[in-house]
Amino acid sequence: MRSLTFKLVLAFTLVSLVGILLVAAMAAQFSGDQFREVFEGQNRQELITDLGNYFRQNGTWQGIDRLANNPRFVQKYPWGFVILDAQGNVALRHPSGPQFSRLFNRDVEVGEGVPINVDGNQVGTYHNLGLRFDPRLPLSAQLTRLYRSLILASVGAVVASIILGVLLARTLTRPIREITSATKKIARGDLEQQVPIRSKDELGELAASFNQMSADLTQSRDLRRQMTADIAHELRTPLTVILGHTEALSDGELPPAPETFEILYDETKRLNRLVEDLRTLSLSDAGELQLNRSKVQPGDLLERAAAARRPEAKSKEIDLLIELEDGLPAVDIDADRMTQVLVNLLDNALRYTPAGGRINLSAKREQEGVEISVIDSGAGIPAQDLDHLFERFYRGDKSRQREEGGSGLGLAIARSLVESQGGDIKAESQPGEGARFIIELPIYAE
Numbered sequence: 001m002r003s004l005t006f007k008l009v010l011a012f013t014l015v016s017l018v019g020i021l022l023v024a025a026m027a028a029q030f031s032g033d034q035f036r037e038v039f040e041g042q043n044r045q046e047l048i049t050d051l052g053n054y055f056r057q058n059g060t061w062q063g064i065d066r067l068a069n070n071p072r073f074v075q076k077y078p079w080g081f082v083i084l085d086a087q088g089n090v091a092l093r094h095p096s097g098p099q100f101s102r103l104f105n106r107d108v109e110v111g112e113g114v115p116i117n118v119d120g121n122q123v124g125t126y127h128n129l130g131l132r133f134d135p136r137l138p139l140s141a142q143l144t145r146l147y148r149s150l151i152l153a154s155v156g157a158v159v160a161s162i163i164l165g166v167l168l169a170r171t172l173t174r175p176i177r178e179i180t181s182a183t184k185k186i187a188r189g190d191l192e193q194q195v196p197i198r199s200k201d202e203l204g205e206l207a208a209s210f211n212q213m214s215a216d217l218t219q220s221r222d223l224r225r226q227m228t229a230d231i232a233h234e235l236r237t238p239l240t241v242i243l244g245h246t247e248a249l250s251d252g253e254l255p256p257a258p259e260t261f262e263i264l265y266d267e268t269k270r271l272n273r274l275v276e277d278l279r280t281l282s283l284s285d286a287g288e289l290q291l292n293r294s295k296v297q298p299g300d301l302l303e304r305a306a307a308a309r310r311p312e313a314k315s316k317e318i319d320l321l322i323e324l325e326d327g328l329p330a331v332d333i334d335a336d337r338m339t340q341v342l343v344n345l346l347d348n349a350l351r352y353t354p355a356g357g358r359i360n361l362s363a364k365r366e367q368e369g370v371e372i373s374v375i376d377s378g379a380g381i382p383a384q385d386l387d388h389l390f391e392r393f394y395r396g397d398k399s400r401q402r403e404e405g406g407s408g409l410g411l412a413i414a415r416s417l418v419e420s421q422g423g424d425i426k427a428e429s430q431p432g433e434g435a436r437f438i439i440e441l442p443i444y445a446e
Contacts (some may be wrong), residue, residue, distance in 0.1 A: 016161030020154050029422045047114055048126055049079050056118050061091035068094045080129035084113070091124060175203045179210050191218045223391070230393035234274050238267040277409040281392070284416040291334040291421060295444045298328045298363040298370050301335060305342035306361055309350060317355040320346075323362040331370050332444040333421050341425075342374065345437050348410065349376035352435075369423070372439040381429035389427050390415040 054067060061083070067073055074095065083092040113125035173178040175198055182193040193214045245264055248254035302322050313320040342361070349359045356446045357377040364371050381389065392412040418425040422442045429435040 002043075003090065009048055011165075013158070013162050013165055016165070017158055020157045020161070042126075043077060044114070044126070047081075050112060051083060051124070051126070052116050052118050053131065055116070055123050061085050061124065065091045068092055082127045082129055083116070084125045084127065086123055088125075133243065172203070174198070175207050179207065182210065182214070186214065186217065191221055227392055234393075235271070238271040238274075239266045242271075274409070277413055280413055281409065281416060284413075289417075289420055291337060293332055293334050293421065295330045296333055296335045296338070297330050298372065298441075299324050301331075301333075301338060301342070302361045302363060304335070304371070307344045307348060308339070308343050312350055313359065316350060317352075318327050318350060318353050319358045321360050323360060325364040328363055328365055329369060329446040331441040333423075333441055337417045337421070338441075341417050341439070342372070344410045344414050345374040349374055349378070349435070352376065352378040354378065366440065369440050369442050374437045374439075375434060377434045380431045380433050381427065381435050382431060386429060387425055390425070 010045050051064075054064060055061060064083070067274045077094070081094050082090060082095075083089045089371060113127040115122045116124040116126055162422055175195065178195045182195050185193050191214060194211050195207050197211070198411065242264055245260060246255060249260065254260055299322075302324070306320055306322055309319055346359065346361075353359060360373070360375040361376070362373045362375070390411045415425050418439055418441075424440045425437065427435060427437050
């Protein structure tokens with residue numbers, strides 16, 4: 001199988017060769033014609049003089065064929081012409097060999113020509129028949145050198161094109177070779193591969209895309225490893241509690257009191273929530289999450305979510321308010337799934353809003369949909385955590401207890417549910433000024 005470099009070199013060479021041959025052929029044709037015209041123009045007067053001297057010496061054109069067949073005459077005047085006598089009859093055809101019979105076996109029409117005068121009398125007329133050289137006659141030294149120069153220049157151009165083609169082909173294929181080598185390493189499991197970006201053209205874009213792909217693969221691998229470790233840790237905590245208490249109950253070291261069963265129940269519920277969260281994420285990733293989308297009024301959606309957490313807000317002395325813009329259109333969503341998202345956001349807001357604080361649920365019209373916001377008056381989110389809030393198992397505050405911070409899957413599930421319904425979710429925050437989660441939902445189309 002031929003390499004791309006070889007194919008490019010061959011393509012460059014063929015293109016250059018065709019171009020050089022065409023240019024050389026045209027240059028040879030044009031230069032040869034020009035050279036012959038110049039040569040004929042320079043030697044024509046001398047020819048007419050020689051012909052006039054012949055007529056002066058002989059008094060007639062008879063026998064002129066012997067002069068025209070002289071090799072020196074042919075070499076000196078190697079183009080086709082006809083001499084007409086004073087009566088308009090053909091006195092001489094040159095060349096007159098049999099190889100020219102087809103070309104010159106005809107009378108020349110009497111017309112404008114170059115007169116041949118002897119002692120003031122016109123004895124004949126010179127007519128040029130065309131610059132046709134006998135291929136068996138030696139060309140002039142000047143024309144030979146001209147053709148030789150064209151041939152040498154063409155050969156030099158071909159050699160130069162091959163050298164340039166090799167250099168260009170290697171330069172063009174170098175990024176491809178680097179990407180190929182890096183791809184093989186990735187196939188062997190070495191994902192941290194980067195190739196240099198040597199240009200800003202399509203090959204440079206290809207290299208940049210490869211680097212981005214490699215970085216994304218590395219990040220996905222690291223996230224997968226971290227997620228596996230986090231899942232194992234999240235599962236181990238409730239399982240450890242359940243296993244410890246059941247062993248203590250079995251050995252009689254712990255009395256079967258209601259408090260003990262309440263602990264087991266809470267840990268079991270926690271374990272079940274984690275499994276359900278993971279199941280929801282896996283179904284969403286696979287595109288198999290069932291959605292029952294319908295026409296829902298934004299106000300009803302906010303009231304439903306607020307009702308689910310209003311008792312908890314009241315117990316923590318936190319004001320839970322709803323603000324609606326007039327004339328809001330209905331949205332096209334799964335009401336249960338979107339309520340799950342809003343309740344999750346409210347849980348986070350309640351967790352980090354101090355007593356006496358405020359949480360606002362608001363909805364307003366945007367150009368392409370309806371924007372729903374959950375705004376709290378808590379401490380806010382550090383800037384370094386904003387870009388990672390929706391990652392799975394991510395916790396901004398590594399020191400807080402998992403019982404307080406949850407499993408780290410809530411926001412990841414929220415993003416997955418919102419995006420699966422054609423919406424978008426993002427977070428904004430300034431330290432000390434609370435946090436704002438913004439959800440954009442599509443309008444219901446009749």
